Amino acid sequence: MARKRSDxxxxxxxxxxxxxxxxxxxxxxxxxxIAQRAGVADGTIYLxxxxxxxxxxxxxxxxxxxxxxxxxxxxxxxxxxxxRLRLIAEHHLRALGADRDLAVVFQVxxxxxxxxxxxxxxxxxxxxxxxxxxxxxxxxxxxxxxxDVPRKLVTKAFxxxxxxxxxxxxxxxxDYDLALLAGPAVDLLLRGAAAAGASASGRAVLSVATGRGGx
Amino acid sequence: MARKRSDxxxxxxxxxxxxxxxxxxxxxxxxxxIAQRAGVADGTIYLxxxxxxxxxxxxxxxxxxxxxxxxxxxxxxxxxxxxRLRLIAEHHLRALGADRDLAVVFQVxxxxxxxxxxxxxxxxxxxxxxxxxxxxxxxxxxxxxxxDVPRKLVTKAFxxxxxxxxxxxxxxxxDYDLALLAGPAVDLLLRGAAAAGASASGRAVLSVATGRGGx
DNA sequence: ATCGACAATGAATCGAGATTCAGTAATCCC
DNA sequence: GGGATTACTGAATCTCGATTCATTGTCGAT
Numbered sequence: 001m002a003r004k005r006s007d008x009x010x011x012x013x014x015x016x017x018x019x020x021x022x023x024x025x026x027x028x029x030x031x032x033x034i035a036q037r038a039g040v041a042d043g044t045i046y047l048x049x050x051x052x053x054x055x056x057x058x059x060x061x062x063x064x065x066x067x068x069x070x071x072x073x074x075x076x077x078x079x080x081x082x083x084r085l086r087l088i089a090e091h092h093l094r095a096l097g098a099d100r101d102l103a104v105v106f107q108v109x110x111x112x113x114x115x116x117x118x119x120x121x122x123x124x125x126x127x128x129x130x131x132x133x134x135x136x137x138x139x140x141x142x143x144x145x146x147x148d149v150p151r152k153l154v155t156k157a158f159x160x161x162x163x164x165x166x167x168x169x170x171x172x173x174x175d176y177d178l179a180l181l182a183g184p185a186v187d188l189l190l191r192g193a194a195a196a197g198a199s200a201s202g203r204a205v206l207s208v209a210t211g212r213g214g215x
Numbered sequence: 216m217a218r219k220r221s222d223x224x225x226x227x228x229x230x231x232x233x234x235x236x237x238x239x240x241x242x243x244x245x246x247x248x249i250a251q252r253a254g255v256a257d258g259t260i261y262l263x264x265x266x267x268x269x270x271x272x273x274x275x276x277x278x279x280x281x282x283x284x285x286x287x288x289x290x291x292x293x294x295x296x297x298x299r300l301r302l303i304a305e306h307h308l309r310a311l312g313a314d315r316d317l318a319v320v321f322q323v324x325x326x327x328x329x330x331x332x333x334x335x336x337x338x339x340x341x342x343x344x345x346x347x348x349x350x351x352x353x354x355x356x357x358x359x360x361x362x363d364v365p366r367k368l369v370t371k372a373f374x375x376x377x378x379x380x381x382x383x384x385x386x387x388x389x390d391y392d393l394a395l396l397a398g399p400a401v402d403l404l405l406r407g408a409a410a411a412g413a414s415a416s417g418r419a420v421l422s423v424a425t426g427r428g429g430x
Numbered sequence: 431a432t433c434g435a436c437a438a439t440g441a442a443t444c445g446a447g448a449t450t451c452a453g454t455a456a457t458c459c460c
Numbered sequence: 461g462g463g464a465t466t467a468c469t470g471a472a473t474c475t476c477g478a479t480t481c482a483t484t485g486t487c488g489a490t
Binding site: 022027028082104108109111117118121136139144145149153154157159160162164165167168170171185187189191193195 | 240241327407
C-alpha cells in the first residue's frame with residue numbers, strides 16, 4: 001500500500017499517542033488504541049518506534065528540542081533580563097495552554113517514574129534550566145536582579161511557579177487563558193509578595209525561621 | 216498465627232510499599248515484593264488493602280492528613296503572615312527532606328495519572344492550598360503582603376517553588392539539607408528577585424510582555 | 431507485465447503479575 | 461481440651477495487552 005515510510009504516518013502516530021496518553025495515562029494507554037486512532041495497524045507502530053516507551057520518549061525529545069529553541073529565539077527580542085524572563089514565561093504558558101492534551105502529557109505522563117524524570121532532566125529540562133539560569137545571571141550582572149539570591153534558587157522558583165500554574169490549569173477543568181498569567185507571575189517573582197512598607201518581613205522573619213521551628 | 220489484624224502489620228506493609236514504589240515506580244512495583252519486604256504473604260496484603268492501587272491511595276491519605284494538620288499547628292507559633300509562610304515552608308521541606316523514598320513517592324509516584332492527581336487535589340492538596348491561601352489573605356488584610364496580587368497566584372507560586380525544590384532534590388543525587396532552603400525561598404517570594412534600584416522592571420517590562428510576544 | 435523490494439497488516443503468541451481461595455495455624459472461649 | 465473463629469499463607473489461576481512475524485499489497489524499474 002505504500003512505498004516509502006511516510007513522515008506523515010509517523011506524525012499521525014505521535015499525535016494519536018498524545019491524545020491516548022492524555023486521556024488514559026501512559027500505562028493504561030493501549031498501543032492498539034493509538035494505532036486505531038492513527039489509522040494504522042498495530043504492527044505498523046513497530047516500524048516507526050521501538051515500542052510503547054519509545055513513543056513517549058520521542059514525543060518528548062522532538063517537541064522539546066523545538067520548544068526550547070523557540071524560547072531562546074523569542075527572548076532575543078528584548079534586552080534586559082526581566083523582560084526576557086517575561087517572554088520566556090509567556091512562551092512557556094502559551095505553548096502548553098494551547099493544547100490541553102499535550103499539557104497533560106508534559107505535566108503528568110512524562111513524570112511517571114524517576115527513570116523518565118532523570119532522562120528528562122538530563123536532556124531538555126537541563127537545557128531549559130540553563131537558558132533561564134543564564135538570563136538570571138545576566139540580570140545579576142547588569143544590575144536588574146538582586147545578586148544576593150542564589151541563581152539556582154531563582155531558576156527553580158521561576159520554573160516551579162510556571163509549572164504549578166500549568167498543572168493547576170490542567171487539573172482544574174476551567175479553561176481560562178493560561179498565557180495571561182505570565183505577566184502577573186513574573187511581576188510577582190520580580191517584585192515579591194511583601195507589601196512595600198512592611199520592611200519588617202525581610203529580616204525579622206528570617207530570624208524566626210532560622211532560629212528553630214519546633215519539633 | 217494471629218488473632219487480631221494488627222495495625223503493626225498494616226504499617227509494615229505501607230512502609231514496605233514506600234520503599235518499593237520509590238525504587239521501582241508504582242507500575243513496575245510488584246505486590247509480591249512489597250509483601251516480601253513487609254514480611255507477610257502475598258495474600259495478606261489483600262486482607263488490609265483492596266489492591267495495589269489502594270495501597271498508594273491509603274499511603275497518601277494517611278500521611279497527608281497528619282502532615283497538613285501539623286503544618287497548621289506549627290504555624291500558630293507565630294503571628295504575622297510572612298513568618299507563618301516561612302514556618303510552613305520549613306515544615307514542608309523538612310518533612311520531605313527527611314526521607315528520600317517518601318519524597319520520591321510524593322513527588323513522582325503519586326502523580327501517575329490525572330485520575331490520581333484529581334483525587335489528590337480534591338483532598339489534601341486542596342486543604343493545603345486553603346491553608347496557605349488563608350495565610351496569604353491574612354497578610355493582605357494585615358498589610359504585610361501586597362494586596363494587588365491575586366491570592367491564588369501567590370499560593371501557586373509558593374507551592375510551585377517548594378515543589379520544584381523538592382523535585383530537584385529528589386532527582387539530583389546530591390544530598391544537601393533541603394530545609395535550609397526554606398529561608399531563602401520565602402525571602403525570594405516576599406522580596407522578589409528584582410534589584411532594589413531597578414524600578415524599571417515593574418512597569419516597563421509589563422508593557423513589553425502584554426503588548427504582544429511574537430508568533 | 432513481471433519481478434524484487436519493502437511497507438503494512440493483524441491474528442496469534444507469550445509472558446507477566448495481580449488477585450483468588452482452599453488449606454493451615456493461631457487464638458479465644460467454654 | 462476442643463470447637464469455633466478468624467488471620468494468614470502461597471501456589472494456581474486468569475486476564476490482558478505488548479510484541480512478533482507470516483502473509484499481503486503496492487510501487488518502481490526494466
